[in-house]
Amino acid sequence: MRIPYAEMKNLFEKILIKYGFPEETASRAARMFTDNSCDGVYSHGLNRFPRVLSYVSKGHIDPHAEPVLEESFGAIERWNGNRGMGCTNAAAAMDRAMDLAARHGIGCVALANTNHWMRGGSYGLQAARAGYMAICWTNTRPNMPPWGARDIRIGNNPLVMAFPVKDAPLVIDGALAQFSYGALESHRLAGKQLPVPGGYDPEGKLTTDPAAIEETWRVLPIGFWKGSGYSLALDMIGAVLSKGNSVHQVGRYEDEIALTQVFIAFDAEKTSGRNYAEETAAAILEDLKSAAPAEPGGSFFYPGEKAAFTRIDNMEKGIPVVEEIWNSLLKELE
């Protein structure tokens, strides 16, 4: 089943308004959830929408909250997300980081007390489409053992980087765990092994078996000790810049709320002049594409490239939906 973009956005918007969101917030959030599904990131589009509504019902997400500036230091500002909608809070923070970058070359917003940003790549795309380069990250609840330990203490703290490329911006959006819990679950349900090792089995051996990893919860940081270190550093930097919660403090809540995020934007045109970024990207990507694929006759993509194809396809043919989830949302308006 496929749903046209406008129809999906319209449904999300109406439901959010029913849940108490002001029209402007409802409209921006609805567009963002629809974009996520449209770009093929279904897990953080339609499929996540019901849980977001449940967080509003539980009082975790305050529909009336707006992010508020707490303190300015020049090129960096600290904002309070006031437990508002995570995706619109994050988009407002990236907007503001770009404003600061337009003035200072680089701009940074540290956002405390916000909610799950859904698809981190959204904020990379947002910056790259406006001609900015960006680095941003969020912390999470504790969901990974630090390297060398057995117990969960660190977050998988997704780290996003983005660069303006004509037609399809380069956006790398990855959790610092090799696989999210959602990815482990979906592989297990599909009866599939992971494509590469994702964690440890009960005997302490690396495995591609999602069920074995779910027994130990010992998921693997990317690059083993390296991702573990980056996760810690990003959490610390975010906690200090925002004066918000670090991962272990987020872990005290019943659900994953009151998160800390950091948004850094670089103004490409201001620092290097018009077209320099696009020309640089074109030269780098031309060199990249001249490599032979790993599998003879195969192909490979830069991060963000496939999403652009999916977007075009889903705009034309409608966005694929899980019928059960779509129908459950239709009932929200009955």
Place this chain on the structure above:
Amino acid sequence: MRIPYAEMKNLFEKILIKYGFPEETASRAARMFTDNSCDGVYSHGLNRFPRVLSYVSKGHIDPHAEPVLEESFGAIERWNGNRGMGCTNAAAAMDRAMDLAARHGIGCVALANTNHWMRGGSYGLQAARAGYMAICWTNTRPNMPPWGARDIRIGNNPLVMAFPVKDAPLVIDGALAQFSYGALESHRLAGKQLPVPGGYDPEGKLTTDPAAIEETWRVLPIGFWKGSGYSLALDMIGAVLSKGNSVHQVGRYEDEIALTQVFIAFDAEKTSGRNYAEETAAAILEDLKSAAPAEPGGSFFYPGEKAAFTRIDNMEKGIPVVEEIWNSLLKELE
């Protein structure tokens, strides 16, 4: 064989002066090479020093060059390294990024046309010891296939993050390849397997055999597709901010020279007040250390912690050296 810190630094300094470096540059560089060995990073201390001298002799490193400001955009500046000594250029860039951060909260220096920075962690430590949080990276010559491809196109572009922690700053300093070529070689020479998979064998299978990876040169990015994406993004951002070489352009030189680096500093005290960073780190690390180790009775460390122990030990007992390399350097002054 162990050499006292002062003796090693003194030898390096005298040799650098003999090779034409001004006293101030020679002294700072000598201290940095000695610190690297003293902290246990022998590969980028004494052991690398002879190659650095050969680069001076070849004309790759200009002993008289100083980094020069090319353009300022407020909180971000573009500098030209003028092919000077990589480590002192990088240290000057981080110093300047901290100056900018003291004024704007965040500061960034993009450095073009510089040389290998040796140990990336140096610049993290430098910032953290001065009370700054930092993120910095360098590009490299092409040395890794992008994810999905067989041919080398991207760099392993080391990425460093640092945070002030009393006594032992947190510094994570990692190439975006799971193992450097040096690490593959040293494992092979020692007849050892890698502790985790590091690349592909000639049959296209993941392997821990360093010799098999050296046959294909298909080294693994950290996190597979993720590290490949971060490598690309960091190269693009650096190339645009610095207007310097991107990885594929560095690959046109005979040796690894004329690199691009980016240094970002955040002023912890300015943004959150005195002691906030250290208290935040202490709370996060206390929680971290409460985890059970992976091996019963084992222990684990945060990144930067072990280097601090090694430093104390080597300051007391002298710095371990490979006698052959040490003696070859003594001959430089004969």
